[in-house]
Amino acid sequence: MNGYDQSNIRNFCIIAHIDHGKSTLADRILELTSSVELREMEDQLLDNMDIERERGITIKARAVRLNYKADDGQDYVFNLIDTPGHVDFNYEVSRSLAACEGAVLVVDASQGIEAQTLGNTYLAIEHDLEVVPVINKIDLPSAEPERVCAEIENVIGIPALDAPRISAKTGLNIKDVLERVITDVPAPSGDPEKPFKALIFDSVYDMYKGVIIYVRVMDGSIKAGQTIKLMATGAEFQTVEIGYMGAKDLVPVGELKAGEVGYITASIKYIGDTRVGDTVTRADMPCDEALPGYKKVQSMVFSGVYPADGAKYPDLRDALDKLALNDASLSFEPETSAALGFGFRCGFLGLLHMEIIQERLEREYNLDLITTAPSVIYKVNLTNGETVMIDNPSNYPDPSLIASAEEPMVTAHIFTPQVYVGNIMELCQERRGNYIDMKYLDDTRVDLHYELPLGEIVYDFFDALKSRTKGYASFDYEMKGYVPSKLVKLDILLNGEVVDALSFIVHADKAYARGRKITERLKENIPRQLFEIPVQASIGGKIIARETVKAMRKDVLAKCYGGDITRKKKLLEKQKEGKKRMRQLGTVEVPQEAFMSVLKLDE
Amino acid sequence: MTGIYIHIPFCLRKCPYCDFYSVRIDNGLLESYIDALCRNFRAEKYRGVKADTIYFGGGTPSVLTGGQVKRITQGLYESFDIADDAEITIEANPCTVDRDKLLQYRQAGINRISFGVQSADDSELKALGRLHDYEGARRAVTLAQDVGFDNISCDIMLGTPEQNMVSLLYSAGKICELPIKHISAYMLKIEKGTAFDCEEVRKNTADDELVSDMYLSLTEHLNGRGFEQYEISNYARAGYESRHNLKYWLGQEYIGFGAAAHSLFDKKRYYVERDVQKYISAPLQEEIPEEEAYDERQEYIMLRVRLKSGLEKQRLKELYGDLAAEEMVRFCRTLETGGLCRVDEKKISLTPKGFLVSNSIIARLCDIAGLS
Numbered sequence: 023m024n025g026y027d028q029s030n031i032r033n034f035c036i037i038a039h040i041d042h043g044k045s046t047l048a049d050r051i052l053e054l055t056s057s058v059e060l061r062e063m064e065d066q067l068l069d070n071m072d073i074e075r076e077r078g079i080t081i082k083a084r085a086v087r088l089n090y091k092a093d094d095g096q097d098y099v100f101n102l103i104d105t106p107g108h109v110d111f112n113y114e115v116s117r118s119l120a121a122c123e124g125a126v127l128v129v130d131a132s133q134g135i136e137a138q139t140l141g142n143t144y145l146a147i148e149h150d151l152e153v154v155p156v157i158n159k160i161d162l163p164s165a166e167p168e169r170v171c172a173e174i175e176n177v178i179g180i181p182a183l184d185a186p187r188i189s190a191k192t193g194l195n196i197k198d199v200l201e202r203v204i205t206d207v208p209a210p211s212g213d214p215e216k217p218f219k220a221l222i223f224d225s226v227y228d229m230y231k232g233v234i235i236y237v238r239v240m241d242g243s244i245k246a247g248q249t250i251k252l253m254a255t256g257a258e259f260q261t262v263e264i265g266y267m268g269a270k271d272l273v274p275v276g277e278l279k280a281g282e283v284g285y286i287t288a289s290i291k292y293i294g295d296t297r298v299g300d301t302v303t304r305a306d307m308p309c310d311e312a313l314p315g316y317k318k319v320q321s322m323v324f325s326g327v328y329p330a331d332g333a334k335y336p337d338l339r340d341a342l343d344k345l346a347l348n349d350a351s352l353s354f355e356p357e358t359s360a361a362l363g364f365g366f367r368c369g370f371l372g373l374l375h376m377e378i379i380q381e382r383l384e385r386e387y388n389l390d391l392i393t394t395a396p397s398v399i400y401k402v403n404l405t406n407g408e409t410v411m412i413d414n415p416s417n418y419p420d421p422s423l424i425a426s427a428e429e430p431m432v433t434a435h436i437f438t439p440q441v442y443v444g445n446i447m448e449l450c451q452e453r454r455g456n457y458i459d460m461k462y463l464d465d466t467r468v469d470l471h472y473e474l475p476l477g478e479i480v481y482d483f484f485d486a487l488k489s490r491t492k493g494y495a496s497f498d499y500e501m502k503g504y505v506p507s508k509l510v511k512l513d514i515l516l517n518g519e520v521v522d523a524l525s526f527i528v529h530a531d532k533a534y535a536r537g538r539k540i541t542e543r544l545k546e547n548i549p550r551q552l553f554e555i556p557v558q559a560s561i562g563g564k565i566i567a568r569e570t571v572k573a574m575r576k577d578v579l580a581k582c583y584g585g586d587i588t589r590k591k592k593l594l595e596k597q598k599e600g601k602k603r604m605r606q607l608g609t610v611e612v613p614q615e616a617f618m619s620v621l622k623l624d625e
Numbered sequence: 626m627t628g629i630y631i632h633i634p635f636c637l638r639k640c641p642y643c644d645f646y647s648v649r650i651d652n653g654l655l656e657s658y659i660d661a662l663c664r665n666f667r668a669e670k671y672r673g674v675k676a677d678t679i680y681f682g683g684g685t686p687s688v689l690t691g692g693q694v695k696r697i698t699q700g701l702y703e704s705f706d707i708a709d710d711a712e713i714t715i716e717a718n719p720c721t722v723d724r725d726k727l728l729q730y731r732q733a734g735i736n737r738i739s740f741g742v743q744s745a746d747d748s749e750l751k752a753l754g755r756l757h758d759y760e761g762a763r764r765a766v767t768l769a770q771d772v773g774f775d776n777i778s779c780d781i782m783l784g785t786p787e788q789n790m791v792s793l794l795y796s797a798g799k800i801c802e803l804p805i806k807h808i809s810a811y812m813l814k815i816e817k818g819t820a821f822d823c824e825e826v827r828k829n830t831a832d833d834e835l836v837s838d839m840y841l842s843l844t845e846h847l848n849g850r851g852f853e854q855y856e857i858s859n860y861a862r863a864g865y866e867s868r869h870n871l872k873y874w875l876g877q878e879y880i881g882f883g884a885a886a887h888s889l890f891d892k893k894r895y896y897v898e899r900d901v902q903k904y905i906s907a908p909l910q911e912e913i914p915e916e917e918a919y920d921e922r923q924e925y926i927m928l929r930v931r932l933k934s935g936l937e938k939q940r941l942k943e944l945y946g947d948l949a950a951e952e953m954v955r956f957c958r959t960l961e962t963g964g965l966c967r968v969d970e971k972k973i974s975l976t977p978k979g980f981l982v983s984n985s986i987i988a989r990l991c992d993i994a995g996l997s
Contacts, residue, residue: 552985553963573963575837577984580812580858583645584630584682585873586887586896588915590927597988609959 028281029209030096033238034154035103035118037143038128039136039496043158046190047128047199048102052269054196055088055100084224085121085236085283087266087273092204100203101238101266101283103223105142111371112500113317114224116145117299120315121223121238121283124152124207126199127174131157131165131187134173134467136496137437143178152207155182156199161189173464210281218242218302219309220278220286222252225296227347231263233290234272236283237302240313243279249305250288253312257295258305259288293350319351321369322430322501323376323480324413326357326394326523327383328365330614334389335364341387342366345379352379357414361523361607362392362617367414373480392605392617395526396480401428401504415525418511421562428504429529430476433458436487438495440468445490453478454529473502475529482622512537514544514620515558515565516610524620533559537567540620547616550574555610626708627890628678628872631662631697632883633686634901637721641754641820642785642813646885646899647684657905659693662882663700665910671880676701677708678869678879681735687717691729698734712737712776712868719765720757727765728772737867738769739778739809744785744792745799752786752829754820763803770804776865778807783843784836785813786829793839794846801850806865810843811858812836837981844977855933857980874928876921888912894919926990930983935967935974945994952993960986 038044088100105118119125125146129135146153155174157167167187174182186198212219220237228234244250244264251258265274266284278284290296298319301312329338339356346352353369370376376396383389400412402419403426412418434455436446443460450457450472458471474483479499487495512533514524524544528536537559544557548571555571579590604611634647635655648654679701681694689697694715701707714737715730730738742762744750750758757765762779769777779800783793800808813830815821831839844854852860856874859867872879881888885899894915897904904910922944929936941950957973960966965979965986975983 552960552965552982552989574982574985576812576833577982578812578857578980579984580814582873584632584680584885584887585879585881585889587873587894587924587928588887588896591917593984594927594988594991597984598991601988601992 026279026282028211028214031099031101031210031281032124032203032207033101033103033122033210033281033283034124034126034203034207035105035122035146036126036128037105037139037146037153038158039130039133039139042128042130042133042136042139043190044104044128047126047156047158047188047196048104050190050193050196051088051100051102051200052086053193054200055090085267086269087283088269090200090204093201094204098204099282100200103238103283111375112141112145113319113371114298115142116149116315117221117223119146119149119151120299120313121221122149122151123210124154124203126203127153127155127178128158128190129155129170129174131160131167131170132162134170135177135437135463137435137469137498138496140177140435140437140469141498141500147178153178153180154199154202154206155180155185156202157185157187158190160187161192161194169464177463177469212239212241212280214241214243214280216241216280217307217309218244218248218250218304219313220244220302221313222296222298222300222302224298225293225350227293228287231287231289233293233296234285234287235290235296235302236267236285237278239278239280239282239284241280241309242304243277244286244302244304245277246274250286250302251305251308252296252300252302253308254297254300254316254318255295257290259290261286261288263287293347297350319371321351321353321413322372322476323370323396323398325368325370325376325396326359326362326365326414327354327368327380328359328362328392328394328523330390330392332363337387338366338383338389338391341383341389342368344387345382349379351375359394359416359523361521361605361612362394365392369413373484390614392523392614393621394523394617395621397526398430398476398480400430400477400509400527402509403427412527415511415527416522418525418527421510426506427509429507429509431473431502431505432476432479432499433502434472434474434479434497434499436470436472436495436497437463438468438470438491440466442491442495443468443470446470446487446495449483449486449490450474453483454532474499475507476501477527477529485622510561512540512566513560514540515556515560516544516548516607516612517553517555518558519608520560521607521612523617533561534566537561541567541569543619544616545569545571547619548610548612551609551611553609626675626677626877628680628869628877628879629676629701629705630869630879630881630883630886630888631679631681631686632684632881632886632897633681633689634684634884634899635688636683636685637688637718637756639820642815644816644819645684648901650685650688654901654905655688655693658883658901659696661905661907661910662697664908665882666700666704668909671704673706674880675706675708676880677711678872679707679711679713680869681715683716685718685721686715687721687726689715691726691733694730694735695733702734714739714778714867714869716741717765718757719762722765722768724768724772727769727774731773736774737776737778738774739780739807740766740769742766742779742800743782744788745796746788746792749785749788749792749796753782759799763799766803766805776807777803777805778809778867779803779805781808781810781843783810783812783839784831786826788831788839790835790839790842793843797843797846801847801852807859807861807867808847808852809859810840810847812840840981841977853933854977857931857983871932874932876924876928882910886910889919892919922994923991923996926994926996927987930975930987930990931980933974935972937972939971941973949994953990956989956993 036044085103090098103118105115171182188195219241220239222235224236246264249260299316303309342354351371354366357367403409405425456473461469508530510530512528513520541557554573557569558565559567635650636647713735715735716739745759747758847860854860855866880890884901884904887896895912897910957966957968
């Protein structure tokens with residue numbers, strides 16, 4: 023399409039649970055619109071980070087423009103905006119949705135609706151998006167499209183009986199989806215004559231172009247060379263290039279107009295200047311008000327990240343710098359630990375975000391890391407009337423100075439086959455959850471609604487949930503706010519000395535059990551040393567749990583025969599190799615695994 | 626003064642726990658091997674070297690006849706400047722010697738003999754795959770004394786199949802009654818690839834805890850009978866410490882001859898390939914340098930820690946500097962509180978309990994010394 027006509031534009035996204043086939047569907051759509059030659063297709067083109075492809079999730083939003091000749095004989099422009107599927111990126115999802123008029127909801131024909139699907143679908147409905155349900159994987163023998171259609175109608179309350187039944191894998195009925203997008207999703211309706219107003223829904227850093235901001239133009243138009251203003255930060259830049267996202271490349275164009283999706287470059291150096299959700303306007307002809315819904319992204323989960331080899335600290339800093347170029351939601355600042363040396367206190371959107379960042383640091387930057395137990399932000403009201411926010415157990419005030427403490431709560435939905443309800447309730451109980459209610463999604467599946475302390479789910483909740491439901495349950499949560507709580511700081515002592523990197527904040531009722539478990543775990547993971555090593559857990563100087571790493575008995579080479587000392591040397595070298603993975607804490611040598619073992623306590 | 630080590634890599638048969646180099650005895654081969662040894666004694670670089678110990682190790686050196694030993698010692702006397710009071714040792718398997726052979730050994734100049742007795746319990750000896758019984762060993766030791774050996778040593782093994790604390794102390798008691806001056810007590814280590822490297826043997830041998838206890842009890846037992854521990858695995862009556870073996874731990878020179886022999890000569894460590902055929906056919910033994918160059922700073926800690934005489938504080942300062950030496954002393958004082966070590970004015974020495982974990986102690990000391 024060369025001419026510009028908003029009525030032939032469709033902006034939409036795809037919502038799906040992990041593994042329900044979002045990326046495969048996107049691939050088929052790209053293929054069908056001939057945006058990518060078949061031979062150039064690399065499976066699942068839109069997910070281009072290794073981790074995304076392996077985990078089958080989308081971390082960052084991405085968008086692509088597609089041309090489609092519809093059955094009505096007209097040419098259409100589709101802008102497919104990919105959304106992250108995970109709760110950690112809820113805000114990013116909401117901004118991507120705000121750039122669309124419709125959403126294709128992909129549901130697996132045998133699995134049915136999952137917690138995240140529902141969360142994102144509700145979010146889409148809140149944003150007045152037209153939801154187009156699609157039943158995927160109907161080629162599977164276990165497919166039950168009728169049941170799943172009924173589930174969509176019952177649970178979400180949108181008509182679904184005539185939803186396209188497709189197989190993204192085999193390519194069956196993909197065209198129906200595109201036709202449905204044309205008939206069901208409204209065309210954009212911005213005013214091209216009004217002052218320029220666009221929504222930033224994503225941004226990436228490019229070595230040559232600087233920050234590339236992905237925008238949905240709401241009103242007006244923009245050309246290269248014009249000066250833009252980012253309303254939240256007030257920063258102004260002269261645009262260098264304007265264009266749209268082709269399937270493989272960025273394609274420069276002269277102008278972007280109301281209803282279109284595209285990108286802007288303006289020699290922007292810091293990704294922090296371009297905040298997702300912010301409004302872009304023209305500096306000389308600003309719109310009267312910013313688009314609603316902008317929030318500054320806040321880290322929810324914090325963890326100390328240290329190089330296993332202290333000498334790699336500068337490498338870690340460089341790697342974090344580079345990751346932050348493309349991820350405005352990653353925050354970090356230097357931190358020093360007596361036990362672990364120099365490292366960084368990193369803030370993440372949530373658990374998945376944390377895992378992804380850690381994995382990328384290890385994989386893409388070849389770093390060996392030691393991470394401390396994740397912490398949330400606690401609110402501590404001091405006796406002098408002040409309130410402090412604590413994201414690092416090391417900064418937890420002395421108990422005598424604390425009047426009261428509060429912790430963040432989330433409201434959580436767990437979708438599960440009914441048979442696991444007992445297991446999940448037990449788990450939520452252990453995690454200090456408050457039961458709210460339970461709804462039947464259909465005959466066999468339920469939606470369990472709980473309130474849970476965020477601090478309890480940042481540990482190993484996902485793993486525990488998975489192992490107790492054979493992987494069948496799905497989980498979604500959103501922040502609810504702070505509630506008063508009986509919190510204590512638990513310290514771990516090795517050979518009588520506090521190891522700062524192992525301290526954490528915990529609810530008083532759970533301190534003993536947690537202390538026991540951690541001391542047991544450390545005992546298992548700290549090799550015998552020349553001395554007996556007491557491993558203790560304490561609260562305010564009072565020991566609540568103790569284990570002992572027994573002294574090593576035998577580590578000797580009895581014989582060096584005929585003056586052959588090579589064996590002895592080799593043995594020593596092996597020992598030295600082993601030592602490299604150890605942290606020397608006073609007189610105690612602690613292997614990396616010991617630090618990591620306390621992060622996953624639920625077996 | 627240097628030491629001379631002669632490797633005799635021939636055995637009647639391989640013991641199931643042994644991974645040292647040896648081949649089955651073959652007299653033709655042995656004769657050619659001795660020719661090769663004597664050829665090597667005459668190598669230019671060893672001419673006129675002063676030596677005060679000679680040690681026949683194996684393998685089973687006692688497969689050599691008296692005449693063969695004599696041929697070797699004569700060869701040595703021709704090339705080296707051997708001290709009058711040289712300690713000349715041969716290792717012997719009790720079932721390979723008789724009165725005549727022992728007498729000929731004496732006449733060939735051997736003045737110290739070390740018997741692989743291992744145990745006084747015949748079922749343990751059988752489980753070890755040894756060819757002798759205890760009575761045979763006792764007789765061999767007595768014969769050695771009869772023909773004039775004053776300096777006799779016996780080996781004991783700890784942690785062998787079917788052995789327990791009681792049977793070990795029984796063996797030690799019996800062996801201490803023999804007319805001997807020296808005892809070596811080695812803990813069995815199951816080596817990869819040996820016949821002992823199997824689950825059945827493992828489950829039939831004492832675990833580390835028990836072996837450690839056995840070692841401590843044995844040490845106490847031997848000390849109480851006048852055999853003072855002077856190295857991790859060696860005990861002797863006063864003045865009868867093995868001068869040759871001490872060279873290894875004191876970092877003194879020794880020259881090894883024969884396939885698989887190791888040397889420390891002229892501040893270089895090297896060894897000879899484990900190949901009898903090659904040894905015989907080569908004009909001179911090919912001496913292969915050890916991967917890592919000789920480094921006294923590393924070896925001092927590694928080797929001296931094994932000795933009861935231990936590390937000299939003054940030497941530590943010279944080798945590693947004052948700061949590191951002080952740090953080592955501090956570390957050893959903490960070991961002292963755990964009963965692993967003794968620190969006095971001049972030296973640091975490990976206790977038997979410390980010897981048991983000496984690898985870890987060495988590693989830590991090397992760490993402090995900044996040895997990478």
